[in-house]
Amino acid sequence: xxSWSADFAALFSLNxxxxxxxxxxxxxxxxxxxxxxxxxxxxxxxxxxxxxxxTIGLTLALVVRSILLLFIGWIAGLxxxxxxxxxxxxxxxxxxxxxxxxxxxxxxxxxxMEKIYTDExxxxxTGTKGKSTFNAIILQIIIIDFVFSFDSILAAVGVSGxxxxxxxxxxxxxxxxxxxxxxxxxxxxxxxxxxxxxxxFLLAIGGILLAEGIIDSYNFSVPEENHxxxxxNYAYIALAFALLIEVFNMKEKAVKRKKDLGx
Numbered sequence: 001x002x003s004w005s006a007d008f009a010a011l012f013s014l015n016x017x018x019x020x021x022x023x024x025x026x027x028x029x030x031x032x033x034x035x036x037x038x039x040x041x042x043x044x045x046x047x048x049x050x051x052x053x054x055t056i057g058l059t060l061a062l063v064v065r066s067i068l069l070l071f072i073g074w075i076a077g078l079x080x081x082x083x084x085x086x087x088x089x090x091x092x093x094x095x096x097x098x099x100x101x102x103x104x105x106x107x108x109x110x111x112x113m114e115k116i117y118t119d120e121x122x123x124x125x126t127g128t129k130g131k132s133t134f135n136a137i138i139l140q141i142i143i144i145d146f147v148f149s150f151d152s153i154l155a156a157v158g159v160s161g162x163x164x165x166x167x168x169x170x171x172x173x174x175x176x177x178x179x180x181x182x183x184x185x186x187x188x189x190x191x192x193x194x195x196x197x198x199x200x201f202l203l204a205i206g207g208i209l210l211a212e213g214i215i216d217s218y219n220f221s222v223p224e225e226n227h228x229x230x231x232x233n234y235a236y237i238a239l240a241f242a243l244l245i246e247v248f249n250m251k252e253k254a255v256k257r258k259k260d261l262g263x
Contacts, residue, residue, distance in 0.1 A: 007164035020165050020172075027152055027173035029236070033205045034061060034148045035177055036198045037104070039185035040111060041137050049134055054181050057141035062174035064142075065149045069166050075153060081220055089220030093150065094213045100147030101210030107140065108202040115196065147209065151232075193249060197242045204235050 010016045035058075042053040068075060078096070081089030152170065188195050212230050219227040 007162050010162045011164050023169035024172045027169050030152050037144050039188050043189050058178045061145040064145050065152055065170045066167050068153050087221035088217040094216040097209050098213030101206050104206030112199050193246045201239045
């Protein structure tokens, strides 16, 4: 039986508090892709429903991650092969990563095509924005929450083995994301260049999830010392670089607009 008293003692120690702070920051970083997906997905809803959908989506992410932390043994079991295709093994984790990657790739590609070929003013005028139902958007968020939760859980276990510290960090990070997700969504949807960067980032994340699932299967065919690990940090660095360029572009446009207006 799990000892919660030992967890409380660990949480309120100096090392526990440092671990909580470190893990909370890490969870926020890992939650960026989740916030971006939710921000873009709920933009299809009428403005009156968007805040509610974001809050429900992020609350569900919090609930899913907290529950999964309580079943860390089950998650560890998902790393084992369910069946083999030749020398390659297919695990529960691999299936989730591949399924989530394919879902994100298809969904993001549809969003990109819609953005390229559909006029935003036309959407607002015709009311097409409300075409997606509230329940359909929430279902999409639940699916992607479940997939992204595995990264979050594995990172939490790597930083701290104390369940209460891991749950506390998830709660803190998700509450902060709920508070600031509206500002992030507004910024993304008001700036079309930023929105395209965000969509391209999600496309890259979908490809990475798919690649991770395939690599997970491949690793069953080679000794542990030859296992391949995919580093997703490059995607976050690329996102930061692209955002920096777009910020400079936005600044340049603002300065030129002021000059044109004689301000």
